[in-house]
Amino acid sequence: MTIRAVSGVLLALALAACGGDSGPGGATAWRFALEEIAGSVQDRYAQRFKELVESASDGAVTVEIYPYGALGTSAQLTELTQTGAVELAFASAGHLGSVIPEVQAFVLHFAFSDDDAANAHALRRDGRVAGVLEPAYRERGLALLDLVPEGWMAWTAQKPLRRPQDFRGLKIRTMVSPLLVEAYKAYGANPTPMPYGEVYGALQLGMIDAQENPVFAIQEMKFHEVQKALTCARHLPFVASLVANPRFVDDLDTPQRAVLEEALDALQQETLEMARSLNAERLAAMQADGALDVVHLDDTQREAFRELAAPVRERYLARAGKRGAQVLDALAAELAEAPRADAHGPGC
Numbered sequence: 001m002t003i004r005a006v007s008g009v010l011l012a013l014a015l016a017a018c019g020g021d022s023g024p025g026g027a028t029a030w031r032f033a034l035e036e037i038a039g040s041v042q043d044r045y046a047q048r049f050k051e052l053v054e055s056a057s058d059g060a061v062t063v064e065i066y067p068y069g070a071l072g073t074s075a076q077l078t079e080l081t082q083t084g085a086v087e088l089a090f091a092s093a094g095h096l097g098s099v100i101p102e103v104q105a106f107v108l109h110f111a112f113s114d115d116d117a118a119n120a121h122a123l124r125r126d127g128r129v130a131g132v133l134e135p136a137y138r139e140r141g142l143a144l145l146d147l148v149p150e151g152w153m154a155w156t157a158q159k160p161l162r163r164p165q166d167f168r169g170l171k172i173r174t175m176v177s178p179l180l181v182e183a184y185k186a187y188g189a190n191p192t193p194m195p196y197g198e199v200y201g202a203l204q205l206g207m208i209d210a211q212e213n214p215v216f217a218i219q220e221m222k223f224h225e226v227q228k229a230l231t232c233a234r235h236l237p238f239v240a241s242l243v244a245n246p247r248f249v250d251d252l253d254t255p256q257r258a259v260l261e262e263a264l265d266a267l268q269q270e271t272l273e274m275a276r277s278l279n280a281e282r283l284a285a286m287q288a289d290g291a292l293d294v295v296h297l298d299d300t301q302r303e304a305f306r307e308l309a310a311p312v313r314e315r316y317l318a319r320a321g322k323r324g325a326q327v328l329d330a331l332a333a334e335l336a337e338a339p340r341a342d343a344h345g346p347g348c
């Protein structure tokens, strides 16, 4: 979509705001903006959300999904949600750091466990972590509805990245949260923040050497076609937050609030499996091509990164203050209590 076309869509949305536009036959339309393209984890989540909401509301509510590219960058989607031009959007931790510094706990390497089921448990809607973050979102004009782990981040580059020395001088693209820059400087890399839509071109032109994303995204954005190796270090899960316009949430009538809550609760049971299966499927598809070298780091190799990443925690606390410390405490407490089923699920 061209910039002019995007501006046209934005203007139409701004004029239609806010609180659920009136759709065909008097149905209320909830606009839901994604940071990812059709077929992604966010798209699967949104399609299922649409199905659940439309069926439970008996057609009184319709959900309009806007995939990445329709409305703008992640930062723009967050602004559209704050103004009420869209009711719902995904806002990933990697892009939200300058708006909500506390959420950058989710980009701290090795702050989570290496068990994705335990991490999903710690991020559940009614858990302590979400409880600490809710007011932080509200103060910045966003309602936090859900925290969605989308899979392990993987590094892609022209070579496997087995040791911190492999990062020396490496131009690695990061999302724009300031703490991600600190995280990669700690490994000696040269981190380069940029929006998602620019990554493929930057890799192709050699403006950057490497990037990180969950496996499903690497495949659908075709990053593997311009990179030679994929390294799985389980250093970080990719965490997106589902946000809503606060007035939209506060003004929902009782039946619509129940429809929303039920859909979110149902999705909470389904998301981990949804992300696991998509990531495993896409990793297998990329490996079947034979062109990509896929490397899994063992615990000793991961330890070298963990040591270098540890001091970045202090930088997080300096940026996120007392509530930042509460987020880390809540995360540690949840992980300590989380049931451990499968320390190495499928995929990366």
Ligand code: 6CS
Pocket (backbone or CB within 6 Å): 035, 036, 074, 092, 095, 175, 195, 196, 212, 213, 214, 217, 238
């Ligand atoms: O790398 C990014 O910028 C993006 N990656 C994913 C998987 N989702 C949204 C985010 O904007």
